[in-house]
Amino acid sequence: MPRIFSGIQPSGELHIGNYLGAVKNWVALQEQYESFYCVVDYHAIIGSYTPDDLRRRTRDMATSLLASGIDPAKCTLFVQSRVPEHTELAWIFNTITPLGELERQVAFKEKASRQEQVMAGLLNYPVLQAADILLYLADTVPVGEDQVQHLELSRVVARNWNARFAPEGAPYFPEPQPKLTPTRRIVGLDGNAKMSKSLGNTIGLLESKDEMWAKLRPAVTDPSRMRKTDAGNPEQCPVVFGLHKAFSPASTVAEVEVNCRGAQWGCVDCKKVLLEHMDAELTPIRTRAQELTAQPSLVDAALDAGAEKARAVAQRTMEQVKERMGLA
Numbered sequence: 001m002p003r004i005f006s007g008i009q010p011s012g013e014l015h016i017g018n019y020l021g022a023v024k025n026w027v028a029l030q031e032q033y034e035s036f037y038c039v040v041d042y043h044a045i046i047g048s049y050t051p052d053d054l055r056r057r058t059r060d061m062a063t064s065l066l067a068s069g070i071d072p073a074k075c076t077l078f079v080q081s082r083v084p085e086h087t088e089l090a091w092i093f094n095t096i097t098p099l100g101e102l103e104r105q106v107a108f109k110e111k112a113s114r115q116e117q118v119m120a121g122l123l124n125y126p127v128l129q130a131a132d133i134l135l136y137l138a139d140t141v142p143v144g145e146d147q148v149q150h151l152e153l154s155r156v157v158a159r160n161w162n163a164r165f166a167p168e169g170a171p172y173f174p175e176p177q178p179k180l181t182p183t184r185r186i187v188g189l190d191g192n193a194k195m196s197k198s199l200g201n202t203i204g205l206l207e208s209k210d211e212m213w214a215k216l217r218p219a220v221t222d223p224s225r226m227r228k229t230d231a232g233n234p235e236q237c238p239v240v241f242g243l244h245k246a247f248s249p250a251s252t253v254a255e256v257e258v259n260c261r262g263a264q265w266g267c268v269d270c271k272k273v274l275l276e277h278m279d280a281e282l283t284p285i286r287t288r289a290q291e292l293t294a295q296p297s298l299v300d301a302a303l304d305a306g307a308e309k310a311r312a313v314a315q316r317t318m319e320q321v322k323e324r325m326g327l328a
């Protein structure tokens with residue numbers, strides 16, 4: 001089986017943008033690939049945080065992933081800091097990565113421009129990301145469009161290391177290829193291009209039906225629909241129509257098209273239909289999350305087993321790397 005690696009920040013409970021944009025895809029991919037899914041807590045300590053909060057967010061993320069259908073029997077789910085080889089390989093990669101490559105990264109330039117004091121970790125973040133992927137010799141990485149540049153750096157790192165330490169024509173590290181996630185970016189409820197917890201425009205994956213409705217009801221729609229009798233255009237309604245396309249069956253999406261353009265449905269009617277489809281998909285996830293929260297030992301056991309499986313692979317890679325570099 002080809003191998004994939006994907007990581008997610010321990011931001012606590014997932015929101016539906018994370019779920020649709022990444023995790024739902026992971027659940028499908030675990031059937032087709034040897035999959036390594038990692039809660040990347042080392043990446044999360046670059047910004048400000050409190051230790052207790054990080055611990056809680058890491059556990060909540062693992063709970064959300066398991067509840068969403070990530071199955072430890074089909075993949076390797078683990079927390080990054082439980083596998084110390086990630087930072088060991090990142091250091092090695094730091095020694096073969098030109099500074100200019102890192103300074104050119106768009107994400108670094110954007111974040112650094114907003115900070116008074118820029119930490120070295122922010123610059124070296126993509127090197128750790130390369131180590132995350134290459135430690136498992138993953139040849140494929142499911143990514144959103146905005147992460148493709150980071151993956152390019154992982155390919156440069158693999159190429160540089162192979163050129164120096166692998167015999168010509170027999171590269172050790174694969175150059176990982178992106179696999180673009182099928183769901184495009186989920187628009188925030190306020191119409192902002194991105195659904196993001198920091199923008200406060202999300203619906204949490206584990207929110208109740210009532211909580212979802214409280215957020216969905218005021219969500220922005222096609223501005224030309226001032227009254228129920230105004231004809232609308234679903235393409236001008238990326239929030240609600242986008243969620244219909246993600247949660248509702250094709251027949252309902254077709255109905256939305258007709259009833260919006262013909263002004264047969266008001267936006268509240270349309271959102272109520274959406275709510276039912278969202279709730280049908282998310283209720284089993286919510287129920288499973290409640291069960292896991294009531295039995296935290298199940299989450300611990302899954303993460304312990306995942307770290308052990310990941311470490312076995314990581315240690316084999318590091319043996320090869322050190323041998324070839326004269327470190328063993």
Ligand code: SF4
Pocket residue numbers: 221222225232233234237240241256259260261265266267268270271
């Ligand atoms: Fe959006 Fe539905 Fe209203 Fe059309 S009817 S503008 S798709 S909420």
